[in-house]
Amino acid sequence: MYIDEIVLENFKSFGGTTRIPFYEDFTTISGPNGSGKSNIIDAVLFSLGLARTSGMRAEKLTDLIYNPSHDGEGEAAGPREASVEVVLNNEDGTLSRSQVTTAAGSDSVGDVDKITVKRRVKRTEDNYYSYYYLNGRSVNLSDIRDLLAQAGVAPEGYNVVMQGDVTGIINMTAGERREIVDEIAGVAEFDAKKADAFDE
Numbered sequence: 507m508y509i510d511e512i513v514l515e516n517f518k519s520f521g522g523t524t525r526i527p528f529y530e531d532f533t534t535i536s537g538p539n540g541s542g543k544s545n546i547i548d549a550v551l552f553s554l555g556l557a558r559t560s561g562m563r564a565e566k567l568t569d570l571i572y573n574p575s576h577d578g579e580g581e582a583a584g585p586r587e588a589s590v591e592v593v594l595n596n597e598d599g600t601l602s603r604s605q606v607t608t609a610a611g612s613d614s615v616g617d618v619d620k621i622t623v624k625r626r627v628k629r630t631e632d633n634y635y636s637y638y639y640l641n642g643r644s645v646n647l648s649d650i651r652d653l654l655a656q657a658g659v660a661p662e663g664y665n666v667v668m669q670g671d672v673t674g675i676i677n678m679t680a681g682e683r684r685e686i687v688d689e690i691a692g693v694a695e696f697d698a699k700k701a702d703a704f705d706e
């Protein structure tokens with residue numbers, strides 16, 4: 507499974523609609539400082555529910571909505587809503603049809619060769635709302651989490667290696683590094699269950 511494309515709508519520095527295609531093997535994004543490269547990674551984290559707001563370099567969720575006067579003075583009236591859709595190519599069958607229908611809570615998910623995960627954030631006068639969709643069906647974050655975990659994508663899974671993570675790993679003790687390997691290999695889950703069993 508790999509990312510085919512992401513579709514940003516008013517997300518961070520991307521006003522309007524922006525479609526960004528990804529290649530199967532390797533995609534690099536280059537551009538001047540401040541041009542929005544890291545914002546693209548933030549978009550993936552946002553849509554797949556893989557990071558806290560601070561992990562997307564924002565103070566609050568609504569800061570992720572495109573703000574025309576972000577770097578300037580005052581508050582220009584910007585859009586009230588942002589969304590990011592990640593289109594996953596699942597032609598290799600990483601996720602089965604039943605895994606997708608279970609997560610979506612519906613049989614009508616269409617073609618599962620393509621899996622779309624979409625998240626929207628909307629602000630009102632005094633509140634904000636966040637919505638997730640799986641192949642167009644409204645779902646909860648936990649449904650997305652459970653589904654992606656079955657494909658080996660998890661917030662603690664190092665699918666996304668952020669700036670500073672590498673230095674962090676270099677500075678760890680051997681024991682801490684081992685924990686990361688266990689986490690990626692999926693062993694950590696069993697260690698936790700074993701520890702729970704001993705506690706009982």
Ligand code: ATP
Nearest residue numbers: 518519539540541542543544545569571572573576
């Ligand atoms: P670098 O090469 O320095 O890492 P980059 O290409 O990764 O740069 P980003 O960090 O992705 O750049 O983009 C930073 C830009 O995004 C800043 O100019 C910032 O003003 C802009 N930005 C962030 N949030 C918003 C927002 N809500 N509305 C408009 N612009 C935003």
Ligand code: MG
Nearest residue numbers: 540543544545
């Ligand atoms: Mg950057």
